[in-house]
Amino acid sequence: MFSQRTDLSQLNAAVEQIKEALGKVIVGQKDTIDLLIAGLLADGHLLMEGVPGVAKTLSAKLIAKCISAVFSRIQFTPDLMPSDVLGTAVFSPKTAEFQFRKGPIFGNIILVDEINRAPAKTQSALFEAMEERQITVDGHTYHLEEPFMVLATQNPIEQEGTYRLPEAQLDRFLFKIEVKYPTLEEEIEILTNQHQQRTENQLQEIAAVLSVEQIKTLRATIKALFVEPKLLAYAAQIVHETRNNKSLYLGASPRASLAIINAGKAIAAMAGRDFVTPDDIIKVATPVLVHRIMLSPEKEMEGLTPSDIVAQIIKKIEVPR
Amino acid sequence: MTGLCFGQKELSKKPAKVVKIDSGKVEIRKIDTAEVSAYSKQRDFIYDDVPPESLSLWDRFWNWLWDLIGRAFRNKVSGSLIKYVLLGLVIVIVIFLVIKLVGLDYKVLTGQSKALDIPFEETLENIHEINFDEQLELALQSYNYRLAVRLLYLKTLKQLSDQKIISWLPDKTNRAYVSEIQDVQKREVFSDLTLQFEYIWYGEFFIDKNTFESVHQSFQQFNSSKV
Numbered sequence: 001m002f003s004q005r006t007d008l009s010q011l012n013a014a015v016e017q018i019k020e021a022l023g024k025v026i027v028g029q030k031d032t033i034d035l036l037i038a039g040l041l042a043d044g045h046l047l048m049e050g051v052p053g054v055a056k057t058l059s060a061k062l063i064a065k066c067i068s069a070v071f072s073r074i075q076f077t078p079d080l081m082p083s084d085v086l087g088t089a090v091f092s093p094k095t096a097e098f099q100f101r102k103g104p105i106f107g108n109i110i111l112v113d114e115i116n117r118a119p120a121k122t123q124s125a126l127f128e129a130m131e132e133r134q135i136t137v138d139g140h141t142y143h144l145e146e147p148f149m150v151l152a153t154q155n156p157i158e159q160e161g162t163y164r165l166p167e168a169q170l171d172r173f174l175f176k177i178e179v180k181y182p183t184l185e186e187e188i189e190i191l192t193n194q195h196q197q198r199t200e201n202q203l204q205e206i207a208a209v210l211s212v213e214q215i216k217t218l219r220a221t222i223k224a225l226f227v228e229p230k231l232l233a234y235a236a237q238i239v240h241e242t243r244n245n246k247s248l249y250l251g252a253s254p255r256a257s258l259a260i261i262n263a264g265k266a267i268a269a270m271a272g273r274d275f276v277t278p279d280d281i282i283k284v285a286t287p288v289l290v291h292r293i294m295l296s297p298e299k300e301m302e303g304l305t306p307s308d309i310v311a312q313i314i315k316k317i318e319v320p321r
Numbered sequence: 322m323t324g325l326c327f328g329q330k331e332l333s334k335k336p337a338k339v340v341k342i343d344s345g346k347v348e349i350r351k352i353d354t355a356e357v358s359a360y361s362k363q364r365d366f367i368y369d370d371v372p373p374e375s376l377s378l379w380d381r382f383w384n385w386l387w388d389l390i391g392r393a394f395r396n397k398v399s400g401s402l403i404k405y406v407l408l409g410l411v412i413v414i415v416i417f418l419v420i421k422l423v424g425l426d427y428k429v430l431t432g433q434s435k436a437l438d439i440p441f442e443e444t445l446e447n448i449h450e451i452n453f454d455e456q457l458e459l460a461l462q463s464y465n466y467r468l469a470v471r472l473l474y475l476k477t478l479k480q481l482s483d484q485k486i487i488s489w490l491p492d493k494t495n496r497a498y499v500s501e502i503q504d505v506q507k508r509e510v511f512s513d514l515t516l517q518f519e520y521i522w523y524g525e526f527f528i529d530k531n532t533f534e535s536v537h538q539s540f541q542q543f544n545s546s547k548v
Contacts, residue, residue: 001532002520228523275524279494318491321475321522 006225006274011041011218015270017209018066025062025203026055027193028186034270035177035287036063042266043219044174044259045130045150047115047291054179056153060111067215068208069108069147076118078161082125086135100137105129108147108212115152116162123169126150130172147215167250167294174259175284176291178307225265226275230320235260235281241313242293248309250294259288278319286310448479448489466533467521473540474518477511480544495519510543 015037022033032048036059039046048056064071074085087103104110105126115123129135133144152173157164170176182190210218236257243251263284264276271280290306299309360366376384394400453476460469478498482489487501495515502508517536520526528536 001517001535002524002526005526226524228525231523273519273524275520277495277519277523279496282494315492319494321471321495 004274006221008221008269008272008274010214011221011269012272014210014214014218015041018063021066021206021209022059022062024206026059027189028182029055029059029179032059032177032179034267035175035284036060038263038266038270038284039174039177040067040149040215041218041222041269042174042259042262043147043149044263045172046152047170047173047176048151048153048179049156049176050153050179051181052155054181056179057111057113059179060113060151060153062203062206064109064111064151065206066209067109067147067212068210069212069215070106070145071109071111072104072107073111073113074104075113076115076122078117078119080118080122082122085122085125086129086137089138098138100140100142102142105135106142106144108145108149110148110150112150112152114154116154116157116165119163120166123163123166127168127172130169147212147219167292170291171253171255173291174263175287177287178290222265222269223262225268227261227265228275228320231264231276231278231281232261234278234317234320235264235285237317238281238285238313239289241317242289242310245309245313247296247299247304247312248293249296250292252289252292256288256292260284263288278321282314285314448475448482451475451479453479464530466528466530467525469533470518470521470528470536473537474514474522477514477540477544481511507543507546510546514539514543 018037019033022036026033036046040063046060048060050056074080083103085103085105087101087106089098090101091097092099112126125135129144129148130150133146133148135142135144150173154165155162239252239254239257239260242248242256245251260281261276264280267280267283268274268276286307289310293306293309295304295306295309390403393403451472453472457469457472457476460466460472478487478489481487481498481502486503486507487498495518499508499512499515502511517539521528521536
């Protein structure tokens with residue numbers, strides 16, 4: 001009855017290809033894969049949290065493998081220095097001048113593994129890069145190539161040897177994707193695949209699905225999708241409520257509202273629609289907000305989680321219809 | 322024995338104490354009387370003959386209030402009345418604190434069920450209070466087909482809620498209602514209607530009279546179908 005106003009066929013085909021490629025290696029984790037793709041299309045940085053061994057790094061590596069772009073990996077360790085990430089000026093005897101040697105941040109897809117094992121000093125090196133897509137060293141500003149995406153993995157804060165990430169940095173991540181344990185059936189499938197040595201071959205078979213230019217085009221398409229004004233108000237209400245909720249010590253910033261809308265557009269496009277619905281907003285609200293809010297001490301002691309509060313907030317606000 | 326004798330011998334050798342005489346010149350310091358006099362004139366150092374403090378307006382108000390309360394208590398009739406009011410107040414405060422500490426809902430005191438409470442600060446619309454036929458007529462008169470489709474959808478939600486097929490709550494999305502329908506065939510048809518509504522309402526797809534007629538017919542067929 002309604003012909004599409006925006007051509008999403010290329011995007012949908014690419015999404016299917018990425019899902020298929022990831023599905024060959026990763027068993028289950030459907031929501032994680034959906035959010036990874038949505039984050040990629042919405043031009044956001046992603047933080048994946050989970051206990052060791054739930055395929056966080058593998059998922060991040062696979063999504064990077066699906067794009068033919070410059071891939072860098074930085075293993076965050078307690079002794080890592082900002083210059084190890086950004087780069088440093090090295091004296092050249094030939095020219096008798098200092099020359100800037102680019103660090104691993106100069107790439108398209110940056111996998112920051114175990115991000116919360118480095119202290120705040122090193123974390124702060126990422127602030128400018130993540131938000132402004134540039135770095136400033138010795139008074140010189142270096143622009144980072146588009147697309148620029150940070151895919152970070154971390155263990156839960158309760159784990160040994162981890163630091164809490166600064167709020168300013170957490171706010172720069174579009175989603176915090178909580179990677180859960182597989183179900184029993186999924187675990188059996190993982191073992192079967194491993195036993196039959198299927199995983200290794202499939203890992204090597206994964207080829208790039210999207211080029212840098214295609215990513216740029218898809219992102220531009222998504223940005224132009226339609227959002228009904230009442231839905232903009234709905235997203236703003238959800239975020240605004242986090243600032244007035246008594247269970248929260250810290251609410252979400254306006255960057256969270258923008259993130260909900262951008263990510264909602266990506267989810268809508270993945271569903272083949274060129275407009276956003278309340279379901280899209282609800283789907284992304286939790287991964288957008290959980291890392292941006294802080295519980296009040298008494299609620300934390302009661303055992304509540306940020307996800308519980310976000311769910312309560314969503315339940316409190318009327319769906320525009 | 323020898324050791325002890327040796328010890329006594331050693332002690333006897335200790336030199337006698339010498340008294341040292343301090344022959345240094347002692348400088349006698351005198352208090353400056355002018356300075357003492359200056360200090361004694363300062364207000365902070367005058368410890369006696371303090372003039373009585375004049376009461377401020379605020380203090381006088383409190384004195385008056387306490388005096389009034391005191392007199393009221395001395396009166397037999399009003400005194401007992403105030404006692405009961407205060408007792409009641411204390412009981413209310415205790416009940417409030419108990420409710421707060423236990424975390425009970427205040428609704429238990431009014432007898433209202435917690436489930437009946439719609440947890441919204443502001444409910445935009447209640448589908449059970451809308452006169453759909455009247456509103457639909459108005460929308461069609463103004464050629465607002467988009468609004469007309471919205472009213473058709475809300476009317477359908479109301480009917481499904483009345484038939485206990487869905488449980489209507491303002492926080493639920495359209496897809497949540499779709500998944501609530503148990504009958505597979507009905508669910509599929511309602512899913513299609515929902516999609517049409519979403520394209521027209523959230524997507525702001527253009528809808529003319531002919532398209533509306535078609536959509537209207539689909540809604541009518543669904544609403545007239547038996548559960």
